[in-house]
Amino acid sequence: MRIVIAGAGEVGTHLAKMLSFEEQDIIVIDNDEKKLYNLDNYNLMTVRGSAVSLDVLKNVQVGMADIFIAVTPHETINVIACSMAKSMGCKKAVARIDNYEFMKPASKKFFASYGIDTLIYPEYLAAREVMTAMEHTWARSWFEMLNGELIVAGVKIRENARILGHKLKELSGLSSFMHINAIKRNREIIIPGGDDEILANDIIYVATTPRNVDDVVAACGKETHTAERVLIMGGNEIVKQLAMAIKDKYKVKILDSDLERCQKLADELPYCNIVYYEAGNNDVLEEEGVEDYDVFVAMGDSSESNILSCVMAKELGMRKTVAQVENLQFINEAESLNIGTIINKKLIASSTIFQMMIDADTDNAKCLALADAEVAELEVAAGAKVTKAKVKDLKLSRDMTIAGLVRNGEGQLVTGDTQLQAGDRVVIFCLSGAIHKIERMFG
Amino acid sequence: MHLLVSPRKYSQTINFPIVLRVVGWLLMIESVFMLAPLVVAIVYGEEWIVLDFSIAVVVTFLAGLFMNYRIKPKSKTMRKREGLLLTATVWVFFSIFGMIPFLLSGTVTGFTDGFFETMSGFTTTGASVIYNVEALPRGVLFWRSMMQWIGGMGIILFTLAVLPMLNYKGGVSLFNSEVTGITHERMRPRVSQTAKSLWMIYVVFTVVLASLLMLGPMDWYDAICHTMSTVSTGGFSTKNNGLHFWHDYYSDIVIMLFMLLCGINFTIIYNVVVRGKFSELKRSDTLKWYLFIVLFGAIIVFARISHMGFVDSWHFGAILAAFDTISAITSTGFATYDYEHEGQFIFFFLILLMFFGGMAGSTAGGAKIDRFVVLLKNVKNEMYKVVHSNAVTTVRLDGKSVPHMIVEKVLAFLSVYVVVMIVVAVVLTQFGMPAFDALFNSLSAISNIGFGYGEMTGGPDKFASLPSLCKWLLAFEMLVGRLEIFTVLALFTPSFWKKD
Numbered sequence: 014m015r016i017v018i019a020g021a022g023e024v025g026t027h028l029a030k031m032l033s034f035e036e037q038d039i040i041v042i043d044n045d046e047k048k049l050y051n052l053d054n055y056n057l058m059t060v061r062g063s064a065v066s067l068d069v070l071k072n073v074q075v076g077m078a079d080i081f082i083a084v085t086p087h088e089t090i091n092v093i094a095c096s097m098a099k100s101m102g103c104k105k106a107v108a109r110i111d112n113y114e115f116m117k118p119a120s121k122k123f124f125a126s127y128g129i130d131t132l133i134y135p136e137y138l139a140a141r142e143v144m145t146a147m148e149h150t151w152a153r154s155w156f157e158m159l160n161g162e163l164i165v166a167g168v169k170i171r172e173n174a175r176i177l178g179h180k181l182k183e184l185s186g187l188s189s190f191m192h193i194n195a196i197k198r199n200r201e202i203i204i205p206g207g208d209d210e211i212l213a214n215d216i217i218y219v220a221t222t223p224r225n226v227d228d229v230v231a232a233c234g235k236e237t238h239t240a241e242r243v244l245i246m247g248g249n250e251i252v253k254q255l256a257m258a259i260k261d262k263y264k265v266k267i268l269d270s271d272l273e274r275c276q277k278l279a280d281e282l283p284y285c286n287i288v289y290y291e292a293g294n295n296d297v298l299e300e301e302g303v304e305d306y307d308v309f310v311a312m313g314d315s316s317e318s319n320i321l322s323c324v325m326a327k328e329l330g331m332r333k334t335v336a337q338v339e340n341l342q343f344i345n346e347a348e349s350l351n352i353g354t355i356i357n358k359k360l361i362a363s364s365t366i367f368q369m370m371i372d373a374d375t376d377n378a379k380c381l382a383l384a385d386a387e388v389a390e391l392e393v394a395a396g397a398k399v400t401k402a403k404v405k406d407l408k409l410s411r412d413m414t415i416a417g418l419v420r421n422g423e424g425q426l427v428t429g430d431t432q433l434q435a436g437d438r439v440v441i442f443c444l445s446g447a448i449h450k451i452e453r454m455f456g
Numbered sequence: 457m458h459l460l461v462s463p464r465k466y467s468q469t470i471n472f473p474i475v476l477r478v479v480g481w482l483l484m485i486e487s488v489f490m491l492a493p494l495v496v497a498i499v500y501g502e503e504w505i506v507l508d509f510s511i512a513v514v515v516t517f518l519a520g521l522f523m524n525y526r527i528k529p530k531s532k533t534m535r536k537r538e539g540l541l542l543t544a545t546v547w548v549f550f551s552i553f554g555m556i557p558f559l560l561s562g563t564v565t566g567f568t569d570g571f572f573e574t575m576s577g578f579t580t581t582g583a584s585v586i587y588n589v590e591a592l593p594r595g596v597l598f599w600r601s602m603m604q605w606i607g608g609m610g611i612i613l614f615t616l617a618v619l620p621m622l623n624y625k626g627g628v629s630l631f632n633s634e635v636t637g638i639t640h641e642r643m644r645p646r647v648s649q650t651a652k653s654l655w656m657i658y659v660v661f662t663v664v665l666a667s668l669l670m671l672g673p674m675d676w677y678d679a680i681c682h683t684m685s686t687v688s689t690g691g692f693s694t695k696n697n698g699l700h701f702w703h704d705y706y707s708d709i710v711i712m713l714f715m716l717l718c719g720i721n722f723t724i725i726y727n728v729v730v731r732g733k734f735s736e737l738k739r740s741d742t743l744k745w746y747l748f749i750v751l752f753g754a755i756i757v758f759a760r761i762s763h764m765g766f767v768d769s770w771h772f773g774a775i776l777a778a779f780d781t782i783s784a785i786t787s788t789g790f791a792t793y794d795y796e797h798e799g800q801f802i803f804f805f806l807i808l809l810m811f812f813g814g815m816a817g818s819t820a821g822g823a824k825i826d827r828f829v830v831l832l833k834n835v836k837n838e839m840y841k842v843v844h845s846n847a848v849t850t851v852r853l854d855g856k857s858v859p860h861m862i863v864e865k866v867l868a869f870l871s872v873y874v875v876v877m878i879v880v881a882v883v884l885t886q887f888g889m890p891a892f893d894a895l896f897n898s899l900s901a902i903s904n905i906g907f908g909y910g911e912m913t914g915g916p917d918k919f920a921s922l923p924s925l926c927k928w929l930l931a932f933e934m935l936v937g938r939l940e941i942f943t944v945l946a947l948f949t950p951s952f953w954k955k956d
Contacts, residue, residue: 033646050861055628058646061856
């Protein structure tokens, strides 16, 4: 698939690297030679120039592109670039925006008339992810797939878990309500086989159906509790979106070390408590009564201090912590430091693109990205390879597994004896670098 | 599948097994290439070398197979160090195995001469230790030309184009370390596609030139051999007198045009021919410089020839001047006329052209015109700053500003280039070579040209009578030049081997 990415900022660079890793044809456009130079060692092509230059777009043969992604820092440029690319013949155009108004369903037609198929608003999507995390405090990550018929959850295993120390083949009693897709241990994630054992401090990714969630919680030695009060550190765009969305359900307090920003937040979010603290005041969490809150969300500008304040909050007795970690290389560390949920804008943006890659024609596909794996859902096409045999005889490559499926409107887990049929909607858990194989198997 | 932390995955220890394993793969490819001269030998009924080539093919293939199957790397990670090491050593391995037919058939005597000849072939230098090539079997000569053809576009590049195995992230650093030029432009999104396009252009040139030459006085064998040494800008011939043998304007002009073409950046050729973007021709400063220098050089040489009056007719003089200028600037090194009797001026003048050579991204050698243009423009800026000390300037190439970082790299490259050239020349004088000859031969090696000059290398013996140490040194210099210096020299820095 030929994909043109305009803008080699953080999101653009991440997308380029990852899609190149997925063996796609990638061309990156940016004005800044230095940014492009950083991509020199990746298997892709870079072109220097403006994203809204007809010459540049012609030069990269945007008319032959399958997806055009505009992720420059400027919303207006993104919109115009997409519009130009579309009129020159590219199949799909994606623009990154930073305006909530554009996400409203009413705007969709307007943007469609400009040739923009999909809008990415990473801050908005991130806020949604934080909300999900607050609703399911026992899980590291929580994906509702197939319209909520199937849940994929990441769970950290502790000493009290019932399944601890067992090999997967000994856990066949669980297979009626949960399916372990992947195990993450010491920076490595694998799709486990029957001989793999579950150890303490593993993060396991399980698929289950909504009515069995409680069984999973019990098996993993967790308990659910409802959060009511949220303490947020940092006042960025995500926090604004988040506060607006949760104002009716939660009591929110926002801490920020920038006085001007505090004032702005106070103007815009009358239903939240805004507290200013001086940078370097380490006691602020205690002073603000951290123990009275159920969830702590660290959304500051630096990944490091987000991680550290979450660790601190945890020590002060916080049950659930959420940290924004923009440095991808810190995510593994943050996970091992017991931070409840990690938010990363780049991963969120990349899921949208993966979604289009799996299924370029319809809006049916869905894809969610973890740091080193993806969860994708799509429909099994008629005559696809996977319909030819039972799942255990399929010889799926080792980097993917089928988590579950929906047939006749009902979600069910997949076992070795399941036979997939055309028209089934399936959820696939696959490790990074394998997503391009999906279409070959299921399409 | 069990959860295991793969051993030493995050270590800076150089992963030798993976490097050797890939080298094994590449040697198997080399053995396939060797089948071509074997076929030539069979066709011409040269039974006595059929066996030699068969042995070479089998030995090379088995060695490759052995390295591939017996070496089991614990981890498959290949980073910068492994990439540089692989690119540099692969040329050495190719030369060592490539000389087997030469040694077995008695074409050259001794390891030193064999290595010099093959390295000179693969790096498209074209310097030779063989005095009487006409006495050699055709299979051997075919292999000599073929080595240049393989090396012209690049061993690694060929592998990237045809085999998927290097086509992962590590392959990119291999690409960057083998392709010449300042920025390693890619014309298509994936490295393997770029490599395919480059090889496609190369093969098309080869086919067209060979067909054109066959229309002239050459037979198919001579046509193909000369084609391979022309498009790779190598310079090996099948005749002792080179192209003189045929005395044919048609062949000379066709070869001259293709040398000129192969000194142009292949990316430009691709954009113009395949994508029909003629604006590229106008946009490229370096192309203008290249053509201008060729023209200017040819005029000077022509003026000198006419002035000295040592050719009979003006059109012969014109062709001679143009041919030799192009032959020098593209680093081909086909010699037509022996200027040595006529004084040093023309040789000395050609040195200037040879130093910078052809365009980056072509098969030509030298320090590359692109760097010359950057240097020149940078000097111009510095001159301007002498008067306007606060001026903010930028170096522009092809209408785009070149970042300071890259200008610095170019300057560093050129300095090291000159230093290597002079150091080798100094060593050569130690063996009794006159200063100018030493400098010329050293430049000839590092720029992959292959001309010899002076008593020790310019005579009928060519490079054969040089002391062994000089041959090794020059062979090393050829490799340094072909891989554009840093790839090879980095291996000789302590920081390459140290964990830091």
